[in-house]
Amino acid sequence: MSEVFTLSRQVEFNHCDPAGIVFYPRYFEMISAVQERFFADALGASWADMTPAGFGTPMGEINVRFAAPSRLGDRLDFTLEIARLGGASAELAxxxxxxxxxxxxxxxxxxxxxxxxxxxxxxxxxLRGKMTAYLQDQRKKTA
Known part of the structure; x- marks a missing residue:
């Protein structure tokens, strides 16, 4: 069974529009923060170390499907797994x-x-070796 990286955070005032609902571009900032924490906390490869060493992990493609709004004060629970690991890329779920x-x-x-x-x-x-622990289980891919 693969490992799953988890991160929780509370919706803050700066994430919200005047109606108190998360303004959707803020989700993209949160996604970036989850990715950054995954590299630092789960893989031991912080961006603070990677960048001076001359490497980065920019976004090549992103697709988000929104299901329900989040409001000021909500606790958000994020999970991250690797759906596919290529030679120089990775698809995050x-x-x-x-x-x-x-x-x-x-x-x-x-x-x-x-x-x-x-x-x-x-x-x-x-780094690749550490990432393989987070590859989604094959049963999930075929389900």
């Missing part, structure tokens, strides 16, 4: 719930990039 209710699902493709060359670069083997 991120879900967000609040009190058991689905708020959104996300599929995001990130690319491991050499910042000096501004082109894709293979995942370092040590």
């Amino acid at each position: 991120i879900t967000c719930h609040s009190a058991g209710e689905l708020r959104f699902t996300c599929r995001a493709t990130i690319v491991h990039v050499s910042l000096a060359e501004t082109k894709s670069a293979r995942w370092p083997e040590a």
Whole structure:
């Protein structure tokens, strides 16, 4: 069974529109924060270390399906798994719930990039090895 990275955060005033509902672009900031925490906390490869070393993980593609609104004060629970791991890319499967209710699902493709060359670069083997623990279980892919 694969591991799942989880992160919780509360919806704050700065996330909301005047009606007290999360303004949808803020979800993209939250998705980026989940990705950043995943690399730092689960993989031991913080962006603060990667960037000076000349590497990054920019977004190549993102698709979000919104299911229900989130409001000021809600506690959001995010999960992240890796749906696909390529030579220099990874497709992340991120879900967000609040009190058991689905708020959104996300599929995001990130690319491991050499910042000096501004082109894709293979995942370092040590990092790739850690990432494989978060690959979605094959049974989930066929379900």
